[in-house]
Amino acid sequence: MRTLEHPRTEDLQLDAVLSALADPIRRTIVRQLADGHADQACIAFALPVGKSTSTHHFRVLREAGVIEQRYQGTAILNTLRDTDLEARFPGLLTAILAAT
Amino acid sequence: MRTLEHPRTEDLQLDAVLSALADPIRRTIVRQLADGHADQACIAFALPVGKSTSTHHFRVLREAGVIEQRYQGTAILNTLRDTDLEARFPGLLTAILAAT
DNA sequence: ATCGTAGTACGAAGTTCTTCGTACAAGCTA
């Protein structure tokens, strides 16, 4: 079983989170996850970029601690780490989602 | 009298604001302005970078609409546009300042 | 076992960002 590295909640860095969310493509992903579409595979996002670029953006979000990724077969299910983000940076994700 | 361009409140872009605030040096500036030290000249910030780099960072903040800059003699007085930011992106600046 | 699907690794290209130094402009002060 393949596993993916995720930062712990207490290790989340504001720099990384803001940089990750400053990109419109990555905010598209977060927006879609926040709109109740949890546990979606990467391919379900129909991003306007190639496959390897898509991988890159999901990785940035995961390494910043914005999303959680776990394998299910060959696919990866993505989930927004909204609870963790709220605990570490109260109000931040809410404000950014509201502004999008 | 020299003047400086500022985006209008309704034209503030989330992309630009988040990118501007994703940089630690620029957050230092914002933090200091938020801590009641309004109307400070650029030189008062003692940033760990050269003079022209400092100019660059203040310009990024101004063009994103995060700060207001106006000339007073040869100096520039900097003010946080907290009211404008709150109007356009409610809770965003507050959350970022709280997390810093 | 073979094939298809979902995503990764790697290298490359092009762009943008950060930083710097030097030379310069604008305004105050003596």
Next chain:
DNA sequence: TAGCTTGTACGAAGAACTTCGTACTACGAT
């Protein structure tokens, strides 16, 4: 006027970011 202070313009170097294509791995289905 001459000199000082504050910040800008410009060019350059290096780092980081975004994007891509191709080859690859892992897993499931046929």
